[in-house]
Amino acid sequence: MSDEYEHKLEAKSDYVSDASSGTSASDIDKLPPAELPDQELYHSHSWWTTYVFSQDAKYIGVQYACTAIGTGILGLVLSWLMRLQIAFPGLGLLEPSAYYQFVTMHGMIMVIYLLTALFLGGFGNFLIPLMCGSRDMAFPYVNMVSYWMFLVAVLVLLSSFFVPGGPTGAGWTLYPPQAITSGTPGHNMGIILMLVSLVLFVAGFTMGGLNYIVTVLQLRTRGMTLMRLPLTVWGIFVATILALLAFPALLVGGLMMTLDGLLGTSFFMPAIVSMGEQLKYEGGSPILFQHLFWFFGHPEVYIVALPAFGIVSDLISIHARKNIFGYRMMVWAIVGIGALSFFVWAHHMYVAGMNPWFGFFFATTTLIIAVPTAIKVYNWILTLWRGNIQLSLPMLFSLGFIVTFLNGGLTGLFLGNVTVDVPLSDTYFVVAHFHMVMGIAPVLVVFGAIYHWYPLITGRMLNETLGKIHFWITFVGSYAIYFPMHYQGFIGVPRRYFEIYDSPYIETSTMGLNVFITVAALIVGAAQLLFIYNLISSARLGKKAEKNPWKANSLEWQTPEMPPAHGNWGKEMPKVYRWPYDYSVPGAKEDYIPQNVAPSAVTEAKVEKS
Amino acid sequence: MAVAIVILLIALGSIAFHFWSPWWWTPIASNWQGMDDTILLTFWITGFVFVAICAFVAYCVWKYRYQKNRIAEYKPEDKKLETRLILITTLGVIALLAPGLLVWNNYISVPDNAYKVEVVAYQWGWKFRLPGKDGVLGKTDIKLINDENPFGLNLEDSYGKDDLLVDEGELHLLLDRPVKFELRAIDVLHNFYVPQFRGKMDMVPGMITYYWITPTRIGEFEILCAEYCGTGHYAMRGLVIVDKEKEYNKWEAKQITFDKMFAKNKNNKNLQLAKNTK
Secondary structure, three states: OHHHHHHHHHHHHHHHHHHHOOOOHHHHOOOOOOOOOOOOOOOOOOHHHHHHOOOOHHHHHHHHHHHHHHHHHHHHHHHHHHHHHHHOHHHOOOOHHHHHHHHHHHHHHHHHHHHHHHHHHHHHHHHHHHHHOOOOOOOHHHHHHHHHHHHHHHHHHHHHHHOOOOOOOOOOOOOOOHHHOOOOOOOOHHHHHHHHHHHHHHHHHHHHHHHHHHHHHHOOOOOOOHHHOOHHHHHHHHHHHHHHHHHHHHHHHHHHHHHHHHOOOOOOOOOOEEOOEEOOOOOOOHHHHHHHHHHHHHHHHHHHHHHHHHHHHHHHHHHOOOOOOOHHHHHHHHHHHHHHHHHOHHHHOOOOOOOOOHHHHHHHHHHHHHHHHHHHHHHHHHHHOOOOEOOOHHHHHHHHHHHHHHHHHHHHHHHHOHHHHHHHOOEHHHHHHHHHHHHHHHHHHHHHHHHHHHHHHHOEOOOHHHHHHHHHHHHHHHHHHHHHHHHHHHHOOEOOOOOOOOOOOOOOOOHHHHHHHHHHHHHHHHHHHHHHHHHHHHHHHOOEOOOOOOOOOOHHHHOOOOOOOOOOOOOOOOOOOOOOOOEOOOOOOOOEOOOOOOHHHHOOOOOOOO | OHHHHHHHHHHHHHHHHHHHOOOOOOOOOEOOHHHHHHHHHHHHHHHHHHHHHHHHHHHHHHHOEOOOOOOOOOOOOOHHHHHHHHHHHHHHHHHHHHHHHHHHHHHHOOOOOOEEEEEEEEOOEEEEEEOOOOOOOOOEOHHHOOOOOOOOEOOOOHHHOOOEEEOOOEEEEEOOOOEEEEEEEOOOOEEEEOHHHOOOOEEOOOOOEEEEEOEOOOEEEEEEEOOOOOOOHHHOEEEEEEEOHHHHHHHHHOOEEHHHHHHHHHHHHHHHHHHHHO
């Protein structure tokens, strides 16, 4: 890949010298011929096949996003109920079993059914074909089936609220033996439905994921080399590879636990005495499940984070009117983080009872991963340096992301360092850390991205005033929720406690702090409803967007129609001549040069990169 | 503009909160000062990075705010700067990791003179077993657990006969003597956690896990379960009392050996059976 890139650089320097000796425009603009014939697409004939069973990646992306956000609202409401219980135990709002069921469903919904589905299914579908300059995904029919599998998975998940015993209350990590024994709510039907739903999700995602990968590798338009892809595509692409490698571990873990639960096999079940009764299990290993779960679970963090990294890089560059700093380093950091993420999983298990010598290995790999991650942060802030920063909504959310991600990433250095993890694991410090780093930070990117691409999807702008209110409450409010929460962890308050009694170890009552956090959570949650209102109302009433409203370079804004029509590009496929970050190029008339502008059209611009 | 000020305020506010809020760790009661020290070191390094980067972002947002005539710099790469940043970061990471690994090495290496205590966790409570006069804990198996033999001791293992069984959720420990906890669970995962001791380890059915501490302060400390174990998780409490030798011996003398308990339970059962057949 890098060879190809070096080669391109040479080729470019050749033509610069050629240009000075007066060659014609067609020579400067020379591109390799197309390798594949133009893609033939399925054209819908009815309302049903256009809007419901759509095979257009853009519609599928919107379907994915709407389903994910809808499920996410449920996750939000569950978190309100939990927080009310924690802050006001005297109200008697919840039973312990309901509390644990809500904790579990909140976690699973937010991680899998909201964030994973939204970043890969939503943004992946909408943006990959447009940014690569292709007409659609490689396999549009499979892509459609992928969405419908996802929807079925969500419905199965939701149905568990209505079965006897209710949804599973095993915690989102679903650790056996507890997940399928009688001391846990939803240990019969709830857990089985959860596992079935996950299996369906993985199957559906695999169809989508193969699509994203084949599309990025095979269907890029003429001139779009891998090293000219926007970082958004890089982030989603590498995250998809991670997901395809990681989800199978969850799948087999889920299937094996289903067998343990339904057929009485003992994959994860040792001999145990449950509630005074000897069970028939024998010889299984609970820790085996944890290894399988976290072999999926840790890459999962990056499945959410890498698309966010990619998207935020693009948002910062576009709205600071400056090229992303160190593009190649950014790409390699994404690839490096992706690869390393498969070697750190057991840092979730330092005190799980595995061989303690693993601690040395996994602490070291975990802290190594901090280096490429830090590089990304440096490059974002160096992109701001000497930029021309427009404080548009996407930029505001990106700045919010930098602060929260920085905070959450640094607390990761506490937990990754095995010694520090001992006193802090399973306390509120962990809850605060992962909400900051993989809850708030990626969600701020989601918001920035939606404010950024909404005009492309609907042709209208989102309301700016509502957006600003939304930003300030969400950014400041969520920091106010999670920053103080770390200190509850220092006190030693364990997570997943239905009620925290006045205990001797809580020297200063944390109850007041709990009330504060809950009030902040209610306010931040309510602000999200404002955002939903903005999304719905602006689709009809929003200000009409001009074409390419942010003056961005990447291809999705260069379609002949906005919003882009079926097939994206009309008759002529776009040709790509440059990377997507030619902002404020010296000598150029405008402060941006889109990727499909031929060198002959901007001969005055002194571009450094091709 | 406001956002630059707010980012700066967040950084400064976080520092203020750190130093002046009343919420901090409980006073330590074990030898794991090293863990607290590693946390403090991590705080200094990460705190510096956090404030420096927030301040830099705030400065950039203020200094390079949008102006119609401003032209942003065009500089795609700076190899030298990138290499330097990687080096500095790597050094910072090593500074965090090295002391951490040293403490971890201590944590997993039990000193030879440590005495053993077995902690048994169940849904939802704590039991304890002391090795008795011979200083050796008898073998156990979950499959042997029944009404007469609640700890599941192996009847053929003579080491088990003098083991002291503590069934009331309260454990006494000797001041300034290293103790190794051998951790066992009979139903689901649990975790033996006393905030003041800092140590923690999951208890897994079918395995014996361990950690060790040296209590350094006399007092009563609450035991919490730190691994989610079902509906009663939040209520799974116990008590550790750190004693001087005299008080400890008094308490130990009151505990019943396995031999005696087994005979008593058997007797009760026979009585019960006799009653039923009558």
